[in-house]
Amino acid sequence: MSSDQVSVAIHEFGGSGRPLLLSHATGFHGYCYLPIADRLNDRFDCFALDYRGHGSTPRPDDWQVDWDRYGDDALAAARAIAPDGGLVGFGHSMGGAGLLMAAQRDPGLFDLIIAFEPIVFPTDVDRSESEPSMMVEGARRRRESFDSFEAAIANYASKPPMQAFDPDVLRLYVAHGFRPAPEGVRLTCAPEHEARTFETGAAHTTWDLLPEIHTRVVVIASGDEMGPAEVAPKIAERLPNSVLVEQPDSNHFGPFIDPAGTADLIADFALSIPTP
Template sequence: MATEVTYTVTTDDGVRIAVHPLGGSGPPLLMVHATGLCGQVFEPVARLLGERFGCVASDQRGHGQSGRPAGGDYSWSGFALDVLAVVDGLKLEGPKLEGPKLEGPVLEGPVLEGPNLERPVALGHSSGATALVLAELARPGTFGGLWCYEPALFGVHDNARLADQARGLAAGARRRREVFGSRRDARERWAAKAPFSSFAPAALDAYVDGGLEDLPDGWVRLRCRPEDEARIYEAGGGHDAWDRLGQVTCPMTVAWGKLSTTFGPEQAQAVAARLPHGGVEAMAGLGHFGPLEDPALVAEALARDLGRHVGRDLGGVERR
């Protein structure tokens, strides 16, 4: 069941961003989802990490319980503002995960228990990974390390192919069914077809809980509207992260799924080669939605890789 405790922060351009504390008492780990999803899909990964990190997931603008930008402007620079608002509003670098921009239900004690003095580390998936990179570029030194699964980062040599891909993704998004008779109805439909059929059951459950809103007539509706999702894809080529990868000074691992048809070893190597402290990690048996397909495998990689960046041995992850 998706977490019921949600906080909000406000970005510099006035968008309210929902934040979900997912548990743990270790160094702060921010999780940022891909287009069309929501932060709560990372609940299975966070649960498997246990106390190794203090996990927090955000809903990017236009997704989950977050607000929508004025005028439907989905320039990807806005997603970087979302990330920075979470870091600032929750004071991820301070002794408690709380701050003056924080709004929402009141809990006894901080959202993350224990000291959180390190710079946060972060997991990003696809466009969420790009948002992390853009945030780090906007404010160098924000993160102590990034683990980016199939980041949407491409050079100018890919412009024509990416334009075609964006048109296809946008068209597909606009065809998405927006309203369902119930959450059960939505889950049954999604579980029967790709890409949702590849999700671990717990990840799909979290998406059903967090990605749908209740309507007065008892039906449910996608929180990420198909038109908004389409506009996000159409705006995907408008950032300069590729050209500025050399300015990302924190360690960054570029991970990809060996079964993915979206990202491959050549792209992973090309991104990592432009980074001052870049590395690659191939994930066996995973496709483009790897963090949601095998949360245990991804949790193991995070404990190993990001644990190095916070200077502690976080040990292995028990599969459940």
């Protein structure tokens, strides 16, 4: 149970070994990372969470988006999975920020966090929401329903960015990111909720707390030239126990495009941690 009486959905993907928590990006959900988990279940006991308003976790009535509450969700899921610590976390975009918030609040929880371009921005910049954002406007224009699951898959597979996604990731995004509705199927993450999450992504103060996080963190930066990729090296610099890994041939959707490569990266770094 998280704050605001939110019951966080935790998906058990199975496997054996050290517990691994997969933490999703804005607008997605935990099942999008099942293709990664499937490649790791001989080495990890794999789990994923859905943040409030995403996937199977409800958004409280009249809740205004507050990224600190996403940190509460990550903390609740991590404590449920590994109450005695020893957890490995992989966080993508918003999910990376959520895991960093959880690690700051409970320092003994994680042995390692791999954060793929976490949404953590410097607090000394203008946080005005007046500037237009392609991500915000794209979320608000997102089509909310389709006649069927198959129609949704066909739509996303025909245009960027999802046309580049691994087919299993795209299939799982639709299968677990839509619910039956009178008109066919409808998104579980409402477009306005996704848009507000993007709009307020620079409003939390996790940047100021980074020096307090002594958990080992691997920060991944893609080859994008702006946004989260541009900030990722600065995040690594502020974390006391971190390493920066650059993937110039990737982009912000890298874990969805190349789940096999992402699984290899997680395994390579986690293998260097002493087994509890």
